[in-house]
Amino acid sequence: DTEVTQTPKHLVMGMTNKKSLKCEQHMGHRAMYWYKQKAKKPPELMFVYSYEKLSINESVPSRFSPECPNSSLLNLHLHALQPEDSALYLCASKGGVNLGNYEQYFGPGTRLTVT
Amino acid sequence: SQQGEEDPQALSIQEGENATMNCSYKTSINNLQWYRQNSGRGLVHLILIRSNEREKHSGRLRVTLDTSKKSSSLLITASRAADTASYFCATTSAGGFKTIFGAGTRLFVKA
Numbered sequence: 001d002t003e004v005t006q007t008p009k010h011l012v013m014g015m016t017n018k019k020s021l022k023c024e025q026h027m028g029h030r031a032m033y034w035y036k037q038k039a040k041k042p043p044e045l046m047f048v049y050s051y052e053k054l055s056i057n058e059s060v061p062s063r064f065s066p067e068c069p070n071s072s073l074l075n076l077h078l079h080a081l082q083p084e085d086s087a088l089y090l091c092a093s094k095g096g097v098n099l100g101n102y103e104q105y106f107g108p109g110t111r112l113t114v115t
Numbered sequence: 116s117q118q119g120e121e122d123p124q125a126l127s128i129q130e131g132e133n134a135t136m137n138c139s140y141k142t143s144i145n146n147l148q149w150y151r152q153n154s155g156r157g158l159v160h161l162i163l164i165r166s167n168e169r170e171k172h173s174g175r176l177r178v179t180l181d182t183s184k185k186s187s188s189l190l191i192t193a194s195r196a197a198d199t200a201s202y203f204c205a206t207t208s209a210g211g212f213k214t215i216f217g218a219g220t221r222l223f224v225k226a
Contacts, residue, residue, distance in 0.1 A: 004157075031212060042203055042216035043158070055212050090157060103148055103160035104205075104214060111155070 006091050006107035014115055015081060021110045023074040023091030031055075032074040033104065034066060035090040043090055049074060081114045088112075121204060121217040129225050134191045136220040138204030139184075145207045147180055148214070149189050152201045161189075161202075196226040 004025045013019050023032065031050045035043035048056035049068040057066075063085075065077040074091055088111055092104040121138045128134055138147070146165045150158040164171045164180045164187070171178045177190040191198055204217040 033214075039155075040221075042219050045213065045215065048212045050212055088155060092158075103163050104158075105160070106150075106157040108157040109155075 004091055004093055004105050004107035006089075006110050008110060009108065010111045010113075012113045012115060013078065013081065015083070017081075018077070018079045020078065021076040021089055021091075021112075023076075023107055024072055025093040025105065026072055027093065027095055027105065028071075029093035029095035029105070030071065031094040032068065033090075033092040033094070034074070034076050035092065036085075037088045037090055037109070047076075078112075081112075083114050086113045121202075121220050123220060124218065125221045125223070127223045127225065128194055130194060130196055132194055134194050134198070134222055134224070136189045136202055136204075136222070138187045138189070138217050140187075140204075140206045140217070141185065142206075142208060144182075147178075147187050148205045148207070149176075149178060149187075150203045150205060150216075152203065152219075154200075158203065191222075194222075194224045196224050198222060199224045 007022045033048050034046040036046055037043045045058050046060045047066045052068045052071055063080045067075040088109045090109045091107040094102050094104045126134055144166055146163055148163045149161040151161055152158045162173045162176055162178050164178050166182055175192045180187045201219045201221050203219045205214050207214045
C-alpha cells in the first residue's frame with residue numbers, strides 16, 4: 001500500500017468553526033508533513049513530524065494545530081480561520097532509515113474554503 | 116523564502132516535442148526531487164537525484180544536477196498530452212526533514 005489518504009476532500013467552514021483535517025498512511029513512514037498550497041503556487045511547508053514528534057513548525061499561526069496520535073495518523077485542527085486560509089492542504093509522508101534520501105508520498109489534498 | 120526558482124514559468128509545446136524545465140536553488144542540498152501535479156490534486160514524485168549524482172534517467176525523463184551552479188534540469192522527451200501538468204523541483208537539505216519547493220513550471224502539451 002503506497003497510498004496517503006486525506007479526509008475530507010472538500011471542507012467549507014465559517015470563521016468561528018472548529019474542524020479537523022485527517023491524513024493516514026500505512027507505509028511505515030516515520031516522517032509526516034502538512035503543506036498549504038494556494039492556486040498556481042508551490043506547496044508551502046507548515047509542519048513536519050518525525051517519529052511522532054513535531055520537528056518543524058514554519059511559524060504557522062496558532063489557529064492551525066497539528067497532532068500526530070500515532071505513526072500512521074496526522075491531524076490538522078483548525079480554529080478561527082480567516083478567508084485567506086482558503087487553500088489546498090496537502091499531507092505527505094516519507095520513510096526510510098535515512099529520512100534524507102527518500103521521496104515524499106502525497107495525499108490528494110483537502111480543498112478548504114473559509115467563509 | 117523559496118529555495119528553488121524555476122523557469123520557464125509556463126511552457127506550451129506540441130505533442131512529440133521535448134520539454135525542458137530548469138530549477139535553481141540557493142543553499143547546500145542533500146538531494147533534489149522533481150514532482151508533477153495535475154490540476155489541483157496531490158503531487159506525484161517523478162525522480163530524485165542525490166547531491167553526488169550528475170544525471171539520472173527514468174523512462175522519458177532525464178534529470179541533471181550541477182551543484183557548482185546550484186541548478187537542475189528536467190527533460191521530458193517525446194511529450195504526450197497526458198504530460199500536461201505543473202512540475203515542481205524540491206530540495207532537501209542535510210538533516211533530511213525540510214523539503215522546499217520551487218515556483219513550478221506549468222507545461223501544456225497540445226495534441
